[in-house]
Amino acid sequence: MVYRYESDEDAFEEYPEPGSDRSALGAGPPPPAGPSPSRFPAPSLPRPNQLSLPSSSRPSPSLPSSSQPSLPPPPPARAEIPPAAPRSQVYTSATPMEPPTRRGGGRLWQVLIGGAAVLVLLALCGLGAAALLSERGPQPQSTPTFQPNAAPTSAPAERLTLDSRDTDQSPLTAKELFPGKELKLGEGQPSYQVVKTQSSGSCAVAATGEVADLLVRLGCNQVVRATLRTPGGDHLVTAGLFNLTDKASAERARDRVRQLLDERQGRFRGLTGNEGDGTDVLASAPARVGWQVRGHYLAYALVVREDGTAIKAGDAKVGEILFDMIELHLSRGVLQQRADGGTAAQPTAAPTDNSGTQSGDDLPGD
Structure with a gap:
């Protein structure tokens, strides 16, 4: 929850100690710290022209419960609010702001490392194959030698012949x-x-x-x-x-x-x-x-x-x-x-x- 203060006096006014004269002047339980939530509703998102400050590491004050009265929390330290900031643009948040996460950098490194590993593996495979071939030595080539005067091993298949007029039906001219x-x-x-x-x-x-x-x-x-x-x-x-x-x-x-x-x-x-x-x-x-x-x-x-x-x-x-x-x-x-x-x-x-x-x-x- 975000609280807004009208003036520096309101923001840093000390609350009376329990049992003091100042606490006896007011009727009923002491008012909660800060302005009333109904008067100053917290915005859902900070405006672009407003400065958001991270909350301190000190645990945020809890609201008083109905069963047990709680003492008002001490006022926030004056050093948490920059003096130069306008009063209408200064906010404090109960939940700490998380720093933005870096996306893509880790995945890029994974891709680079994986690619380097694949290249190393391929290089090792190539070296192994070259070593295996060098051990076997050159293989003799079995290219057939062309012999111009050699007789063909088999004659081409005959489709038709001149052995009969049944297959050679065209008359002579x-x-x-x-x-x-x-x-x-x-x-x-x-x-x-x-x-x-x-x-x-x-x-x-x-x-x-x-x-x-x-x-x-x-x-x-x-x-x-x-x-x-x-x-x-x-x-x-x-x-x-x-x-x-x-x-x-x-x-x-x-x-x-x-x-x-x-x-x-x-x-x-x-x-x-x-x-x-x-x-x-x-x-x-x-x-x-x-x-x-x-x-x-x-x-x-x-x-x-x-x-x-x-x-x-x-x-x-x-x-x-x-x-x-x-x-x-x-x-x-x-x-x-x-x-x-x-x-x-x-x-x-x-x-x-x-x-x-x-x-x-x-x-x-x-």
Whole structure:
């Protein structure tokens, strides 16, 4: 409770001692120290422009109880009230004022100490790991050595093949086999001149006798071919593809053709061009023939000399022409592009020595 005094005389007036004359003058019990609480109610909070003084360490006086009369407390010491302070702004409090507590300082120190402890722990872990690695020594690296000439351990999985028309359903076209007037097989190589192309649904137009019948029986439904003039101009060649049912039927045709040619029971026909272009020798001159199977296709080529004379056995020039047409162009070129286009994915088969000679004379009834 806070007491306010009107004047210095009221604040420091001595109370009469019990039993003295001054105490007998007043009627009833002696008045309590200080002004009446009803006249000067204590403010709940000090005003901003007022000075609050801490109470002395001396215990605060207690109010008199109803059961036992109490003596009035001695007046407060004069030194507790600064003389320079205005009388209307000086207060004393029964409860001591507590100093403000410092917030944040202790927590900051805790954070700093904790962070330093974590750094020390990490440093110790790093030193331990480094010591462990140094004891083990350098480990040998197991990086595989690249060998450019080493064969692959496993071939990629094949999705489709050229083994059947069921998986290779797109028909052949003359533009697919012979797209232009010239056929160039490699950089810096001379070009073959394309004289005439043909695409037919009847395989019998490209063969005679038992050879034609064999192709029809084995399910051949298409032949695409062309006649070309070699770069030197001294040979003519007819090359193309027979489209059979599957790989098995193509292989049967390959094996049977040699026997039929040797027995002169049929032959492959050359494709003649326009009259007067010198391609009529393809129908009458002795020819050298080669054939090869890839998937359900039978690739073939027929070579004659432009002057119509017979080809000598072991002619290297003719062998190069057959290899260019059958292996390089038809198998590695046309059929490989078909496979790479998504219809199939089958590696190029190794070339086989399927070649022979045939007479230029047509069989009776052809």
